[in-house]
Amino acid sequence: MTHWKHLLRQSITSYEELCHCFPGRIDPAVAAVIERYPLRINPYYLKLIRTTGLPLFLQAVPRPEELNDPVGIPDPLAEETLSPVPGIVHKYPDRVLFLVTNQCALFCRFCTRKRHVGRPSMPGGDSSFAAGLDYLKDHPEIKDVLLSGGDPLLLDDDRLDEILAALRAIPSVEIIRIGSRVPCTLPMRVTKKLCRTLKRYHPLFINTHFNHPAELTDEAQLACHRLADAGIPLGCQTVLLRGVNDSPAILRDLLRGLLRLRVKPYYLFQADLTNGTDHFRTTIEEGRAIMRELIGYLSGMAIPTYALDAPGGGGKIPLTPEYQVASHDIFRFQSYRGELCSYPEPPPPPTHFST
Numbered sequence: 001m002t003h004w005k006h007l008l009r010q011s012i013t014s015y016e017e018l019c020h021c022f023p024g025r026i027d028p029a030v031a032a033v034i035e036r037y038p039l040r041i042n043p044y045y046l047k048l049i050r051t052t053g054l055p056l057f058l059q060a061v062p063r064p065e066e067l068n069d070p071v072g073i074p075d076p077l078a079e080e081t082l083s084p085v086p087g088i089v090h091k092y093p094d095r096v097l098f099l100v101t102n103q104c105a106l107f108c109r110f111c112t113r114k115r116h117v118g119r120p121s122m123p124g125g126d127s128s129f130a131a132g133l134d135y136l137k138d139h140p141e142i143k144d145v146l147l148s149g150g151d152p153l154l155l156d157d158d159r160l161d162e163i164l165a166a167l168r169a170i171p172s173v174e175i176i177r178i179g180s181r182v183p184c185t186l187p188m189r190v191t192k193k194l195c196r197t198l199k200r201y202h203p204l205f206i207n208t209h210f211n212h213p214a215e216l217t218d219e220a221q222l223a224c225h226r227l228a229d230a231g232i233p234l235g236c237q238t239v240l241l242r243g244v245n246d247s248p249a250i251l252r253d254l255l256r257g258l259l260r261l262r263v264k265p266y267y268l269f270q271a272d273l274t275n276g277t278d279h280f281r282t283t284i285e286e287g288r289a290i291m292r293e294l295i296g297y298l299s300g301m302a303i304p305t306y307a308l309d310a311p312g313g314g315g316k317i318p319l320t321p322e323y324q325v326a327s328h329d330i331f332r333f334q335s336y337r338g339e340l341c342s343y344p345e346p347p348p349p350p351t352h353f354s355t
């Protein structure tokens, strides 16, 4: 068995194992949480939690609050409504999500797809995959297919090869994206063989997901460099999480560190209204204030778009801090340092010429 599969098998999945790993730190109510939302912490991430502490502990270890969420709903992004065939979520004109597995290397407690992940309820079998492919063939306006789940990189190399070959056989599909947290949560999954498979299907992009600078280990660096060396542009979709990374200093270290791993920060997501994750939410004002302390102080390459995935399926809404200052005749704004600046707009173009 390959090294990563062996590690995955050694994951802790039960209340008893969790108590054994973190003596005196697990509330008895967590047993019921695990019945509802499964637990998986693989040995790689477990070691990282042990050496770095709370911000990683909170991402992976269940809490009683997961069963006492006053506002969250199971499917805040209305993905079920936007799903024309099992596994496909078609929200935007030119691109879709294609959910190909419900498995992950770590079950993140703040997961937006908590209703499916790790449970048998999600499509992903061969028949739904065929239906998804037919949908893409019938909709040539779809140019960009995002493989997600679950984590597509938990599939075997052979299965991934089949999926990517089937997508590449559809001429209207221009780009393929894979959303995967594996470079962060189980970087040894990124083998040389995996990279040889992936690089046959360009243009292929990977958006990974790191939330804290402690996750930027030597192993993660090796995984990202291997993918980048295979010609795969890497982005990162971080989630803003209370107690994990809701501070400008932590995010600054994370975003700079990602660039060193050749990963371009793509989105910083406002937490979704997913049932069982309310205790992770910050306010949007806090998020904007944090962005204010990043923009201008960090390389522009390191700045993600802070965005809300609109409840009900409205799509991603950029939440940019406000720089414009009220003024009627001229464009006035503040710089990142707060200095007032202005920009005279050109006069409107003439609508007709005299002869």
Ligand SMILES: *Cc1c(COP(=O)(O)O)cnc(C)c1O
Pocket: 089, 090, 091, 092, 095, 096, 097, 146, 316
């Ligand atoms: C986020 C998302 C996408 C991709 O959006 P981009 O802004 O292009 O990255 C596509 N489809 C669905 C359903 C999504 O939630």
